[in-house]
Amino acid sequence: MTLALGCIADDYTGASDLANTLTRAGLRTVQTIGIPADDLALPEVDAVVVSLKSRSIEAGLAVSRSRAAEKWLRGRGASHVLFKICSTFDSTDAGNIGPVMDALRADCGEANVLVTPAFPETGRTVYQGNLFVGAVPLNESPLKDHPLNPMRDSNLVRVLARQSKTQIGLVDLATVTRGVEAVRERLAELAGEGIGAAIIDAVFDRDLETIGRVAAEHRLSVGASGIGLGLARALVSTGKVKSAVASSEAGAAVGGPAACLAGSCSQATLKQIASAEKIMPVLHLDPDRILTGADEAQRALDWARPRLAEGPVLIASSSTPDQVAALQARHGRDAAGHAIEQTMADIAEGLVKAGVRRLVVAGGETSGAVVDRLRIPGFLVGVEIAAGVPVLRAVGVEGDMLLALKSGNFGGPEFFSDALGLMR
Numbered sequence: 001m002t003l004a005l006g007c008i009a010d011d012y013t014g015a016s017d018l019a020n021t022l023t024r025a026g027l028r029t030v031q032t033i034g035i036p037a038d039d040l041a042l043p044e045v046d047a048v049v050v051s052l053k054s055r056s057i058e059a060g061l062a063v064s065r066s067r068a069a070e071k072w073l074r075g076r077g078a079s080h081v082l083f084k085i086c087s088t089f090d091s092t093d094a095g096n097i098g099p100v101m102d103a104l105r106a107d108c109g110e111a112n113v114l115v116t117p118a119f120p121e122t123g124r125t126v127y128q129g130n131l132f133v134g135a136v137p138l139n140e141s142p143l144k145d146h147p148l149n150p151m152r153d154s155n156l157v158r159v160l161a162r163q164s165k166t167q168i169g170l171v172d173l174a175t176v177t178r179g180v181e182a183v184r185e186r187l188a189e190l191a192g193e194g195i196g197a198a199i200i201d202a203v204f205d206r207d208l209e210t211i212g213r214v215a216a217e218h219r220l221s222v223g224a225s226g227i228g229l230g231l232a233r234a235l236v237s238t239g240k241v242k243s244a245v246a247s248s249e250a251g252a253a254v255g256g257p258a259a260c261l262a263g264s265c266s267q268a269t270l271k272q273i274a275s276a277e278k279i280m281p282v283l284h285l286d287p288d289r290i291l292t293g294a295d296e297a298q299r300a301l302d303w304a305r306p307r308l309a310e311g312p313v314l315i316a317s318s319s320t321p322d323q324v325a326a327l328q329a330r331h332g333r334d335a336a337g338h339a340i341e342q343t344m345a346d347i348a349e350g351l352v353k354a355g356v357r358r359l360v361v362a363g364g365e366t367s368g369a370v371v372d373r374l375r376i377p378g379f380l381v382g383v384e385i386a387a388g389v390p391v392l393r394a395v396g397v398e399g400d401m402l403l404a405l406k407s408g409n410f411g412g413p414e415f416f417s418d419a420l421g422l423m424r
Contacts, residue, residue, distance in 0.1 A: 002076065003045070003046065003047060003073065003076045003077050003078040004027070004046045004047060004078075004235050004240055004241045005022070005027065005046065005047040005078060005081075005082065005231060005232070005235065006047070006048060006070070006074070006076070006080070006081045006082070007022075007047060007049040007050065007073075007081065007083075007084050007228065008049075008066050008070060008073070008083050009049055009052060009084040010053075010054045010055040010062070010066075010084065010086070010096065010100070011051070011052070011055045011368055012051045012053065012364065012367045012371055012405050013363070013364040013405045013406055013407040014055075014084055014225075014364065014407060015031050015049045015050075015084065016051075016381075016388075016390060016404075016405045017225045017388035017389065017410070018082075018084045018224075018225045018228045019031040019049045019379070019381045020225075020381060020384055020388060020389065021228050021229050021388070022046075022049070022229075022232050023381045023390065025229055025232035025233055025236065026236050026241065026242075026243030027046040027047045027232050027235065027236075027241055028045040028047070028244045029047045029048070029049065030042055030047075030048050030049070030378055030379070030380065030381070030395075031048075031051055031378060031379045031392065032048060032049070032050050032377060032378040032379075033051050033371055033372070033376055033377055033378055033379075034050070034051065034052065035050060035068055035069055035072045036072070036377060036378065037377065040377050040395075040396050041395075041396075042378070042395075043380075047232075048073065048076070049084070050069040050072065051371075052066065052069060053365075053368035053372065054096060054100070055085075055086065055090060055091070055096060056090075056337075056365070057096070059094055059100075060099075062095065062096040062099065063096075063103045066083065066100045066104060067103055067104065067107060070104055074108075080216055080218065080219060080220070080221070080231065081104065081108070081219065081220055081221075082220075082221050082222070082223070082227065082228055083101060083104055083220070083221070083223075084224065085097050085117060085222060085223065085224060086364075086407070087117045087118075087119045087122060087225065087226070088117065088124070088131070088133065088138065088409070089151065089156060089159060093159075093162045093163060094163070096163075097160065097163060098162075098163025098164035098165075099163065101115070101160075101164060101197060102165050102196075104220055105166070105197070105220055108220050110218055110219050111191045112190055112197055113218070113220050113221060113222055114171070114187070114197075114198060114200050114211060114215050114218070114221050114222070114227070115156070115160065115168075115197055115221070115223060116199060116200045116201070116202050116211065116222075116223045116226065116227055117156070117223055117224040118131075118201070118203070118208070118223070118224065118226045118227075119208075119225050119226030120202070120204055120205055120208070121387055122225075122387050122388060122410070125202065125203045126156065126200070126201045126202055126203070127201055128170070128172060128201065129155055129157040129172075129199045129201070130155050130156070131154050131156055132154070137154035138151050138154035139153055140154075142266065142267050142321075145325075156199045157169070157170055160199065164197060166195070166196030166197055167195045167196060167197075168195065168196075168197050168198065168199065169190040169197070169198040169199075170200075170201075171183055171186050171187070171190075171199070171200040173201035173202075173203060173207070175201075176201055176202065176210055177207075179210060180210055180213045180214055183200070183210060183211070183214045184217075186198075205229075208227065208229050208230035210230070211230045212229070212230020212232070212233055212234040213234045215227060215230065216234040216235065225388060252393070253424040254358060254400040254401065254402055254423075254424070255357070255424065256355055256357040256358065257309070257312075257351075257355050258311075258358035258420055258423065259304065259312060259315070259351045259356045259359055260276065260280075260312060260314040260315070260360040260362070260416050261315055261316075261344055261347065261348060261361045261366060262315070262318050262361075262362040262363065262366070263316075263318060263341065263344050263362065263366025263369075264318055264362045264364070264366065264408030264409075265318050265319055265321065265324050265363075265408070266363075266408030266409045267409075268408060268409045268410065268411065269318055269363065269406075269408045269409075270320065271413050272362065272412075272413055272415045272416055273316050273416075275417075276416040276417065277314075280313060280416075280417075281307050281313045281314070282314045282316060283300055283303050283304070283314070283315045283316070284316050284317075285316065285317045285340075287323075287327050287336070288330075290317070290340055290343050291331045291339050296343055297343050297346035297350065300347050300350075301347060301350040301351070303315075304347075304351060304354070308351075312416075312420055315344075315347055317340050317343065317366075318362075337365065340366075341366060341368075342369060344369055344370060345369040345370050345373035346373075348361070348373060349374065352374060352401075357401050357402065358402045358403075358420065358423045359402075359403050359404075360404045360406070360416055360423070361403065361404070361406065362406045362408060363407075363408050371405070374394075375397070376396070376401075376403075377395065377396035378394075378395045378396055379392035379393060379395060380392070382402075385411070385419045385422055386410055386411040386412060388407065388410050389404055389405070389407075389410050389419075390404075391403075391404060391419075392405065402423045404419045404423065
């Protein structure tokens with residue numbers, strides 16, 4: 001296998017988003033869960049997205065896992081590696097974006113690196129180095145209250161500078177609009193000043209194409225699925241990759257019971273749960289009972305099993321930001337998050353043992369815990385459910401299984417019913 005593009009994603013839902021974007025742009029793409037084992041049979045593809053669960057772990061561990069993933073990708077011929085991060089730049093001042101970027105940059109010997117979480121299709125734009133969520137700066141959006149990585153500063157030059165050992169510069173929109181050569185010249189100027197990474201503005205899709213053309217000339221880039229789109233279009237337009245169509249095999253029907261799990265506390269997911277309550281049975285878990293040792297997973301499975309034959313069910317641990325803050329105050333942030341994730345993984349495992357072969361999961365951390373527990377080594381990418389969320393067919397497991405892994409903020413109000421409608 002000789003890859004045109006290698007990607008390292010810092011969570012599973014973000015990896016699905018990127019794999020979906022690359023597939024739509026014409027790249028044959030596989031998403032793996034962790035670094036593939038040597039005996040995992042992968043089809044001939046143009047891009048591999050290695051999914052890590054590294055966004056909110058200790059920075060040193062995130063670095064070591066990311067470096068191992070890069071080594072695997074380079075060993076399969078990838079001349080360019082994209083370190084895929086969230087389009088809301090989820091990262092505390094301790095990391096993990098900066099430390100991982102620094103390590104990968106050192107390993108590949110890159111002079112400087114383009115960095116942007118912009119993805120205009122999903123309402124994420126960067127102007128003068130500031131990240132906007134829709135019409136508001138990041139620090140005024142609901143992401144300011146993210147339960148794990150609250151984002152209180154929209155200026156990404158400042159945010160990344162607090163994490164990275166290198167100086168951070170800016171390639172502004174005026175430069176991007178002048179085209180590829182102007183961006184090249186600006187990067188050379190920054191490199192001459194000893195600046196090792198640059199936030200680059202992007203407001204429109206055409207900006208991503210300019211960025212992708214320049215980034216593809218380097219060995220490393222950092223960003224959300226938007227820069228992945230730019231890279232994919234550059235590879236196709238320059239003839240390095242022949243545009244392909246998504247495999248129909250990825251979306252072939254499997255039938256059988258279906259279930260949904262929601263662990264995200266985003267406003268979008270809370271609205272999606274409220275909408276789902278109109279069309280399917282919904283069980284809300286009690287987070288305090290989870291933290292005090294009550295077997296909420298068993299209660300959920302006892303509730304779900306007799307209902308599965310009648311249609312899909314939804315089990316949610318999601319809470320409002322105020323409820324999450326209160327729970328963390330009582331039990332500690334890390335303890336609360338870990339206990340809830342593992343409970344959701346227990347439930348997923350029990351549902352699959354009960355015959356569920358179609359599973360929709362909302363929330364990046366929840367998705368990571370579920371996929372790890374189910375020991376799924378990889379996915380083929382199928383049709384798009386919503387922007388950034390494809391149908392995924394598990395590979396390397398016994399029997400057919402379809403999943404959808406949704407970042408908390410993605411999808412419209414009817415996401416759960418939309419997903420199930422495409423997962424037959």
